[in-house]
Amino acid sequence: xxxxxxxxxxxxxxxxxxxxxxxxxxxxxxxxxxxxxxxxxxxxxxxxxxxxxxxxxxxxxxxxxxxxxxxxxxxxxxxxxxxxxxxxxxxxxxxxxxxxxxxxxxxxxxxxxxxxxxxxxxxxxxxxxxxxxxxxxxxxxxxxxxxxxxxxxxxxxxxxxxxxxxxxxxxxxxxxxxxxxxxxxxxxxxxxxxxxxxxxxxxxxxxxxxxxxxxxxxxxxxxxxxxxxxxxxxxxxxxxxxxxxxxxxxxxxxxxxxxxxxxxxxxxxxxxxxxxxxxxxxxxxxxxxxxxxxxxxxxxxxxxxxxxxxxxxxxxxxxxxxxxxxxxxxxxxxxxxxxxxxxxxxxxxxxxxxxxxxxxxxxx
Ligand SMILES: Nc1ncnc2[nH]cnc12
Ligand SMILES: [Zn+2]
Numbered sequence: 001x002x003x004x005x006x007x008x009x010x011x012x013x014x015x016x017x018x019x020x021x022x023x024x025x026x027x028x029x030x031x032x033x034x035x036x037x038x039x040x041x042x043x044x045x046x047x048x049x050x051x052x053x054x055x056x057x058x059x060x061x062x063x064x065x066x067x068x069x070x071x072x073x074x075x076x077x078x079x080x081x082x083x084x085x086x087x088x089x090x091x092x093x094x095x096x097x098x099x100x101x102x103x104x105x106x107x108x109x110x111x112x113x114x115x116x117x118x119x120x121x122x123x124x125x126x127x128x129x130x131x132x133x134x135x136x137x138x139x140x141x142x143x144x145x146x147x148x149x150x151x152x153x154x155x156x157x158x159x160x161x162x163x164x165x166x167x168x169x170x171x172x173x174x175x176x177x178x179x180x181x182x183x184x185x186x187x188x189x190x191x192x193x194x195x196x197x198x199x200x201x202x203x204x205x206x207x208x209x210x211x212x213x214x215x216x217x218x219x220x221x222x223x224x225x226x227x228x229x230x231x232x233x234x235x236x237x238x239x240x241x242x243x244x245x246x247x248x249x250x251x252x253x254x255x256x257x258x259x260x261x262x263x264x265x266x267x268x269x270x271x272x273x274x275x276x277x278x279x280x281x282x283x284x285x286x287x288x289x290x291x292x293x294x295x296x297x298x299x300x301x302x303x304x305x306x307x308x309x310x311x312x313x314x315x316x317x318x319x320x321x322x323x324x325x326x327x328x329x330x331x332x333x334x335x336x337x338x339x340x341x342x343x344x345x346x347x348x349x350x351x352x353x354x355x356x357x358x359x360x361x362x363x364x
Contacts, residue, residue, distance in 0.1 A: 002318035009363040014104040014355040019269035025094040028054035034080035039304025087128025095136035101314035107145040122165040147176035152201035181345030191219035198228040204239035225250035229249035252288035267341030285323040300338035
């Protein structure tokens with residue numbers, strides 16, 4: 001996958017993934033398979049030549065002009081997801097690949113409104129994803145958390161309805177002790193996120209649903225500083241009391257805010273290949289990853305929408321290594337920070353830290 005002498009070390013390094021949209025794991029092969037199973041008509045190749053075959057669809061995925069351009073393609077593909085089993089299969093395929101890439105803990109996003117808007121029941125989506133999470137724990141030894149995202153291009157009232165569905169289904173029930181793994185695992189939905197089009201859809205619009213999340217002991221993250229300027233990051237920290245920031249690469253433009261992120265130990269969930277595919281930067285070397293490491297900003301490295309952006313998590317680790325040539329000790333720090341930023345209890349945290357220590361010792 002990469003020519004670095006550290007490749008085997010990177011492959012074995014236990015990873016936590018925090019920024020992964022399950023709907024972003026919809027491969028062209030799965031689009032065609034589920035369309036046939038569910039009798040969903042795909043655009044005809046005359047209308048859209050990309051839909052001629054899984055191969056031509058994959059080629060189309062390689063050429064997005066911006067976040068908005070990508071999101072149109074992402075939402076169009078979702079129509080093939082209909083039954084609980086479809087959501088389970090989508091997530092299961094991701095977990096199998098993630099395990100091959102050394103993922104040991106995965107906190108995964110899903111976008112319920114993109115399904116309920118099409119008439120798919122909220123509980124169908126959650127039950128399917130939950131079944132895959134349970135199977136990942138049993139068969140792959142991966143621990144998981146589900147993070148429900150609100151689509152920021154839809155009105156806050158729609159977010160409030162989605163929150164109500166989660167409450168009614170009992171998916172937020174739990175006693176809020178974040179240090180206890182059993183309590184954490186009992187809540188079907190661990191956290192809330194905020195995604196979709198960023199610029200023009202300020203985080204503060206969603207303050208009410210986030211306040212309710214906090215009241216219920218639900219964890220909070222939000223996309224920010226992907227295309228939006230650093231005020232989208234400070235808006236998420238102040239207006240939503242977000243505990244993590246997804247992407248956050250434009251943080252580097254505001255040194256005072258960067259110092260605050262270091263002091264408050266906010267984790268950034270950085271997605272290098274996504275940032276290149278969506279033209280946030282021209283190449284991975286332009287990302288402020290070295291600056292973040294040197295300044296003490298905590299970050300994890302993630303794949304975002306791997307079916308669309310040409311790689312799963314190890315591909316992202318390799319791209320970072322090719323650009324920045326980190327040492328084993330620097331990678332150890334990155335791995336440990338990603339464990340500290342995970343929404344897990346103390347027992348699992350210690351397990352993951354010792355797995356990292358063991359791999360580091362073996363490769364030193
Ligand atoms: N990279 C991204 N940014 C915002 N919303 C998304 N939804 C799926 N991927 C996304
Ligand atoms: Zn994302």
